[in-house]
Amino acid sequence: MTRTPKIICTYLALIAVSAWALLPLAWAVTSSLKPLEDVYRFPPTFTVDSPQWQNYSDAMTKLPVARFLANSLLISFVGVIGAVFTSSMAGFALARLSFRGRRLCFALVIASMLVPSQVLVVPRFLLFDLLGWIDTYKPLIVPAWLGGGAFNIFLFRQFFKTIPQQLDDAARLDGASPWRIYSQVIMPIARPATITVLLLSFVFHWQEFLDPLLYLSDLEAFPISLGLRMYQSMAGTWANLLMATSIVALLPVAIIFVVCERQVMRGLGVVGKPW
Amino acid sequence: MTPVRRQLCAFLAPWGVGLVILTAIPMIGSLLLSLTSWNGLTKASQTQWVGTANYRSLLGLESAALVAQDVPLSSRLLRGQPGDTRFYKALSNTILFSVVAVPLGLLASLAVAALLSVPLPGARLFRALVYLPHLLGGVATLLIWSWLLNPQFGWINEMIRCVFQLIDPFVKSFCGSGTADWPVPSWLYSPTWCKPAIMLVHVWTFGASVLIFIAAIRRIPRPLLDAATIDGAGPWQRFKNIAWPHLTPVVLFTYIVGMIFAMQTFNESYLLQNRAQQDGLLFLATYLYESAFSAPHRLGYASAIGWIMCLATALLVLPAIAFSRKWVFESGGRR
Amino acid sequence: MGTGQQSFDNSIRLASRLRPLAILVAIGVPVVGFWLFGDTYDRHFGQRRTPNVIRFAHFGTYQDYLLFKNVVADFNETNRDVRVVQEYVAGLSGHYRTKLRQEALVDNLPDVALVQLAFFREHAELFEDLSRLTTETLAGEGEPLTLDPVGLEAFKRNGVQSGLPISGGPLVIYLNKKCFRRVAEHTGEPIGLPPPDWTVSEFQKTAEYLTRDFDGDNNLDQFGFYLPRWIYFLPFIWSHGATITDSTTSHWSFVGNEAIRAMTLYQELALTRRATPRDYEVAQLFQDTAFLTGKIGMCVNGPWFQPFLNETSMRDDYLVLPVPRSSGGSITRVTWDGVVVARNLAQARRELAQRLVRHLLSRNVQLRIAQTGKALPARRDTILDFAAAPQARTIFVSSIETARLDPSWKNFRAIDRTINAHLRKLTSEKDNVSPAAMIKALASDHVITENFAEKPVLKP
Known part of the structure; x- marks a missing residue:
C-alpha cells in the first residue's frame, strides 16, 4: 500500500511534464480564438471569453491556404518516398553487406552531419541554377532521393542490426540476391523504422522554409511554410490568424503521429544501441 | 561476386551521389572560397586569392596596428582585442549554449524517461505527449515561444507572478518585505536572460531522446536489477552499478547528435534575436549567415566561419568518441 | 543437351520475370530523365532565354501580390507579343534581398524587379540606366512623365539613373x-x-x-x-x-x-x-x-x-x-521603392523590359498603387488620389514634399x-x-x- 503515494507522485510529475510540453500548443489554440487586440492584452488570460471561430475561416480565405497545404502535401509525399527508399537502401548496405570501406562509409555518414547547412546554401544554389531547377520543386525533392539524410540512414542501419542475421543467411542459401533480401526479408520486418523515418522526413519537408523561399517564386506553388510567413507584413503581424493557420498546418503531422505512435516509439528506440 | 558488388553499388549509389554532389563538392568549394575575398558579385577574374587572411582576421592573428606593436596574441586576447570581437562573441555564445543545453537536455530526458518507464495505465498517452514537441518544433513554434516568454503578456512570467503572489505571505513572515517588488525575468529582452530563455526552448524538444532513453531502460536486464535488490542495493547503487552502464551507449549517442545540432543552432537565434540582447544570441550559424547575406557580403569570410564551426564541433565531439572505450559499456560487443 | 535446355528454360523464366521490370525501366528512365533534365535543357537553350518572356519580381503582402498580378495581367492583355511572369517572394523584405542576391550570384536576375532603396544602393551597378524613360514621353500619353524629385534622386547612383521610383512612404x-x-x-x-x-x-x-x-x-x-x-x-x-x-x-x-x-x-x-x-x-x-x-x-x-x-x-x-x-x-524621412531593369540584357529583351517599366509608371498603374493607401505614387499627377482620410492625405502629401532620404x-x-x-x-x-x-x-x-x-x- 506504500506504493499509492509513489504512483500519485509519478502521475503528478508526468502531468507537469506533459503540461510543459503542451504549453505552446495551448497558447496557439487560445490565441487563434482571440481577436487580435486580445492576444496582446496585459495581464494575459489563459482562457478565451468569446471564441472567435471566424478566425479560422478568415485565415483560410485571407490567403489561399488550401492551395498551400496541397502543395506541401505533394512536396512532402514525393520527398518522403525518396527519403525512406534511399536511406533504407544505404542503411541496409551499411548494416547487412560486408565490403571493404564499410567503416569509412559509415564514418562519412556521421561526418556529413557536421557540415553546417548555411555553408551549403550558395554552392547548392549555383548547382541547381546550372541544372535549371530554379522555380521547380526539384531542389526540394531530389536531395531526399539522394540518401534522404544522414540521421535516417543511421536509424535504418541501427534497426537492421537488431534483426537476426540468420534470416539473411537462410535466404542467401535459397539463392536470394541482396536485393531480394532487402525487399522481401528485411524491409517487411522493419516497419517501425520505416514509419519513423517517414514521419521524421515528412515533418522535415513540412517545415522546410529557407529552401522553398530561395527556389520558388510562384505563389501558386508555395508550400504552407511560406504561406505562414505571409501573415507578417511590414505593418503588423496577424498573430491570431497566424496561429489559426499554424494549427491547421499542424493537423496532418499530428494525425500521422497519432496513427503510428506505437511504431515510432519502437523505431526511435533503436538508435541508442551500441554502434 | 561481381553481381553482388554491382548490387552493393546500387544500394549505396543514391547516397553516394548525394554526398558527392550536395555535400562534398560544396564543402570543397567553400574551403577554396574561404581563401578568397569573393563577395559573390564580382567576376572570378577580379576575385583575390587572399590565402589565410580570412581566418587570420577572424581569429585576431592579424590586427594591423597590434601586429605592428608586436603584441603577442595571448595578451591581445586577454586585453579583449581579438580580430573580430563579434566572431568571438558568437563562438563563446555557441559553445556556452551547447555545453550547457546538451547535458541539461540529457539529464531532463533521462529523468522523464525514468518516470515514463514505470508501467502505469496511461503511460503511452504521456509518452506521446512528451514526444509531440519534437514534431512541432519549427518556425511557428519558435514564434509561439517568443510570445510565451514575453516579459509582459507572456504566460511564463504570468505564472511566475502567480507563484510570487502565492508565496507572498510566507516571504513576508520570514523576510519582512513581500514579493511585490521581486523582478520577473525579461527573458529574450535582456543580454543575460536571453541565454537561459533559449536553452529552455531548446530543451523543450527533448522528446526524441526521451524515447531513446525509454528504450534503453527497457533493455536493462530485469533479473540483474532484481538480484541487486535482493542483495540489498539501494536505488542509487542500482542506478550507478547496473542501469548507468547499460545507458552509456545511449548517453554517448545523444551527446554526439545533440552536440552537433546544438553547435549548428540557427533558427532559434535567427528568429528570436532582437537589439535588446546586444548580441547575446549571436551564434556561429547566424553570424555566418549574416556575413554571407548582408552587406558587405563576405562569402569567403562566411565560409571560413563555417569551417571553424566544423572544427569546433569536432573538438567537442571527438574526445567523447575517442575515450568511449573507457566509459561506454558494450554488452553485445561490436561486430 | 539437358543443361543447355535447363539454362534456356531458366533464362526464359528469368526473362518473363524481368519483363515487367524491363518495361518499367524502359518507360521510367526516359520519363524521369525528361523530368529531371528537361528544365536543364530549357535553362541553357530553351524557353527561358527566348526574348519575349520577361520575369518580373517583387515582394510584399498578399495584397501586393494580387495588385501586381492584376497589373501584369493588364500588361499581358495589351502586349500580345510579350509574356510577363510574376515572381513573388513572401514575407519580410530581408528574404527578398537574400533571394535577389542569390540570383545575381548566378547571373540570373529577374529582368524587371521592384526593390527597396537600401538594396538598390548596395547593388546599383547591377542595373540598367533608365534615364531615357524619364525624358521621353510615355507611350499613349501626351505629357512628359513627372516623378517625385527626391525619389528620382534616390535611385541615382554615381550620376546614373539606374532605377526609377515607384512609390514612397514619408514618416x-x-x-x-x-x-x-x-x-x-x-x-x-x-x-x-x-x-x-x-x-x-x-x-x-x-x-x-x-x-x-x-x-x-x-x-x-x-x-x-x-x-x-x-x-x-x-x-x-x-x-x-x-x-x-x-x-x-x-x-x-x-x-x-x-x-x-x-x-x-x-x-x-x-x-x-x-x-x-x-x-x-x-x-x-x-x-x-x-x-x-x-x-x-x-x-x-x-x-x-x-x-x-x-x-x-x-x-x-x-x-x-x-x-x-x-x-x-x-x-521627415521618406523611403522609396523603385523599379530596376537587369543590366546586359539583349537588345530586344531590354526593349520589352522597359516597356513593362513604362507600364508600371503609367497613370493607370500609379493610380492603383495610390488607391491601396500603402504608399504614395511616384507620379506627381496621381499623388492626390492617394487613399486616406482627407486630413491625413493632406499631411502625407505635404510631408513627402519636405522629406529627406536616409543617409547612404x-x-x-x-x-x-x-x-x-x-x-x-x-x-x-x-x-x-x-x-x-x-x-x-x-x-x-x-x-x-x-x-x-x-x-x-x-x-x-
Missing part, C-alpha cells in the same frame, strides 16, 4: 484617440488633440500627458510615444536642424547645439520623463501592435500602417499628424550598431551620460572615425 506621427479618451476619463482633465502645425514642445507635452499608470501598481500602463530606432528618430533630429553627416555623406556632422537639443529630447522622452517604454515593456509588441492595443499613444510610421489599422477596430480611432516643428522646421553609408550596419550602443548609454540610468557627452563620445568612436573624414564639418 508621419500616428495618434491613438483611444489613449486620449482613456486619460481624460482617468484624470477628468481632457486635452484636445494637437493641431497639425504642432511644435516639438507640444509633442513632448502630449507624450507626457499620455503616459499613465492607471491602476496604481507602479507599472506604467500607457506610454506617450514609442521611441523608435534612431533611423526613425531622424525626422526629429532633422527638425531640430541637426544632421548626421554632411551632404556628401563623407563627413560626420552630428555635433553642435542642434544635435545636443535633439538628443536632449531623446533622453527626456526615454529616461527623465519616462514617456516611452523600455524594450522589455513592449517586448514583442512592435510599434504597430503596441499602438493597436493602446499601449502607446503615439508612434512614428509610414503610410503602409494605414491599411493594417483600417482592418482592425482602430479604423476610425486614429489621427495622422506631421512631424512636429522645431528650429529646423518639420522635416557603405558600412551601414556597423555604424547603425555603434549609434545604437551610444543611444543605449544615453537612456540608461546606470551610465547617466549627458547628451553633449554622448555626442562627443559618438563622434570620437573608432567606428565613426574610421568611416568618416576626421574633421567634422561645422555648420556656420
Whole structure:
C-alpha cells in the first residue's frame, strides 16, 4: 500500500511534464480564438471569453491556404518516398553487406552531419541554377532521393542490426540476391523504422522554409511554410490568424503521429544501441 | 561476386551521389572560397586569392596596428582585442549554449524517461505527449515561444507572478518585505536572460531522446536489477552499478547528435534575436549567415566561419568518441 | 543437351520475370530523365532565354501580390507579343534581398524587379540606366512623365539613373484617440488633440500627458510615444536642424547645439520623463501592435500602417499628424521603392523590359498603387488620389514634399550598431551620460572615425 503515494507522485510529475510540453500548443489554440487586440492584452488570460471561430475561416480565405497545404502535401509525399527508399537502401548496405570501406562509409555518414547547412546554401544554389531547377520543386525533392539524410540512414542501419542475421543467411542459401533480401526479408520486418523515418522526413519537408523561399517564386506553388510567413507584413503581424493557420498546418503531422505512435516509439528506440 | 558488388553499388549509389554532389563538392568549394575575398558579385577574374587572411582576421592573428606593436596574441586576447570581437562573441555564445543545453537536455530526458518507464495505465498517452514537441518544433513554434516568454503578456512570467503572489505571505513572515517588488525575468529582452530563455526552448524538444532513453531502460536486464535488490542495493547503487552502464551507449549517442545540432543552432537565434540582447544570441550559424547575406557580403569570410564551426564541433565531439572505450559499456560487443 | 535446355528454360523464366521490370525501366528512365533534365535543357537553350518572356519580381503582402498580378495581367492583355511572369517572394523584405542576391550570384536576375532603396544602393551597378524613360514621353500619353524629385534622386547612383521610383512612404506621427479618451476619463482633465502645425514642445507635452499608470501598481500602463530606432528618430533630429553627416555623406556632422537639443529630447522622452517604454515593456509588441492595443499613444510610421489599422477596430480611432516643428522646421524621412531593369540584357529583351517599366509608371498603374493607401505614387499627377482620410492625405502629401532620404553609408550596419550602443548609454540610468557627452563620445568612436573624414564639418 506504500506504493499509492509513489504512483500519485509519478502521475503528478508526468502531468507537469506533459503540461510543459503542451504549453505552446495551448497558447496557439487560445490565441487563434482571440481577436487580435486580445492576444496582446496585459495581464494575459489563459482562457478565451468569446471564441472567435471566424478566425479560422478568415485565415483560410485571407490567403489561399488550401492551395498551400496541397502543395506541401505533394512536396512532402514525393520527398518522403525518396527519403525512406534511399536511406533504407544505404542503411541496409551499411548494416547487412560486408565490403571493404564499410567503416569509412559509415564514418562519412556521421561526418556529413557536421557540415553546417548555411555553408551549403550558395554552392547548392549555383548547382541547381546550372541544372535549371530554379522555380521547380526539384531542389526540394531530389536531395531526399539522394540518401534522404544522414540521421535516417543511421536509424535504418541501427534497426537492421537488431534483426537476426540468420534470416539473411537462410535466404542467401535459397539463392536470394541482396536485393531480394532487402525487399522481401528485411524491409517487411522493419516497419517501425520505416514509419519513423517517414514521419521524421515528412515533418522535415513540412517545415522546410529557407529552401522553398530561395527556389520558388510562384505563389501558386508555395508550400504552407511560406504561406505562414505571409501573415507578417511590414505593418503588423496577424498573430491570431497566424496561429489559426499554424494549427491547421499542424493537423496532418499530428494525425500521422497519432496513427503510428506505437511504431515510432519502437523505431526511435533503436538508435541508442551500441554502434 | 561481381553481381553482388554491382548490387552493393546500387544500394549505396543514391547516397553516394548525394554526398558527392550536395555535400562534398560544396564543402570543397567553400574551403577554396574561404581563401578568397569573393563577395559573390564580382567576376572570378577580379576575385583575390587572399590565402589565410580570412581566418587570420577572424581569429585576431592579424590586427594591423597590434601586429605592428608586436603584441603577442595571448595578451591581445586577454586585453579583449581579438580580430573580430563579434566572431568571438558568437563562438563563446555557441559553445556556452551547447555545453550547457546538451547535458541539461540529457539529464531532463533521462529523468522523464525514468518516470515514463514505470508501467502505469496511461503511460503511452504521456509518452506521446512528451514526444509531440519534437514534431512541432519549427518556425511557428519558435514564434509561439517568443510570445510565451514575453516579459509582459507572456504566460511564463504570468505564472511566475502567480507563484510570487502565492508565496507572498510566507516571504513576508520570514523576510519582512513581500514579493511585490521581486523582478520577473525579461527573458529574450535582456543580454543575460536571453541565454537561459533559449536553452529552455531548446530543451523543450527533448522528446526524441526521451524515447531513446525509454528504450534503453527497457533493455536493462530485469533479473540483474532484481538480484541487486535482493542483495540489498539501494536505488542509487542500482542506478550507478547496473542501469548507468547499460545507458552509456545511449548517453554517448545523444551527446554526439545533440552536440552537433546544438553547435549548428540557427533558427532559434535567427528568429528570436532582437537589439535588446546586444548580441547575446549571436551564434556561429547566424553570424555566418549574416556575413554571407548582408552587406558587405563576405562569402569567403562566411565560409571560413563555417569551417571553424566544423572544427569546433569536432573538438567537442571527438574526445567523447575517442575515450568511449573507457566509459561506454558494450554488452553485445561490436561486430 | 539437358543443361543447355535447363539454362534456356531458366533464362526464359528469368526473362518473363524481368519483363515487367524491363518495361518499367524502359518507360521510367526516359520519363524521369525528361523530368529531371528537361528544365536543364530549357535553362541553357530553351524557353527561358527566348526574348519575349520577361520575369518580373517583387515582394510584399498578399495584397501586393494580387495588385501586381492584376497589373501584369493588364500588361499581358495589351502586349500580345510579350509574356510577363510574376515572381513573388513572401514575407519580410530581408528574404527578398537574400533571394535577389542569390540570383545575381548566378547571373540570373529577374529582368524587371521592384526593390527597396537600401538594396538598390548596395547593388546599383547591377542595373540598367533608365534615364531615357524619364525624358521621353510615355507611350499613349501626351505629357512628359513627372516623378517625385527626391525619389528620382534616390535611385541615382554615381550620376546614373539606374532605377526609377515607384512609390514612397514619408514618416508621419500616428495618434491613438483611444489613449486620449482613456486619460481624460482617468484624470477628468481632457486635452484636445494637437493641431497639425504642432511644435516639438507640444509633442513632448502630449507624450507626457499620455503616459499613465492607471491602476496604481507602479507599472506604467500607457506610454506617450514609442521611441523608435534612431533611423526613425531622424525626422526629429532633422527638425531640430541637426544632421548626421554632411551632404556628401563623407563627413560626420552630428555635433553642435542642434544635435545636443535633439538628443536632449531623446533622453527626456526615454529616461527623465519616462514617456516611452523600455524594450522589455513592449517586448514583442512592435510599434504597430503596441499602438493597436493602446499601449502607446503615439508612434512614428509610414503610410503602409494605414491599411493594417483600417482592418482592425482602430479604423476610425486614429489621427495622422506631421512631424512636429522645431528650429529646423518639420522635416521627415521618406523611403522609396523603385523599379530596376537587369543590366546586359539583349537588345530586344531590354526593349520589352522597359516597356513593362513604362507600364508600371503609367497613370493607370500609379493610380492603383495610390488607391491601396500603402504608399504614395511616384507620379506627381496621381499623388492626390492617394487613399486616406482627407486630413491625413493632406499631411502625407505635404510631408513627402519636405522629406529627406536616409543617409547612404557603405558600412551601414556597423555604424547603425555603434549609434545604437551610444543611444543605449544615453537612456540608461546606470551610465547617466549627458547628451553633449554622448555626442562627443559618438563622434570620437573608432567606428565613426574610421568611416568618416576626421574633421567634422561645422555648420556656420
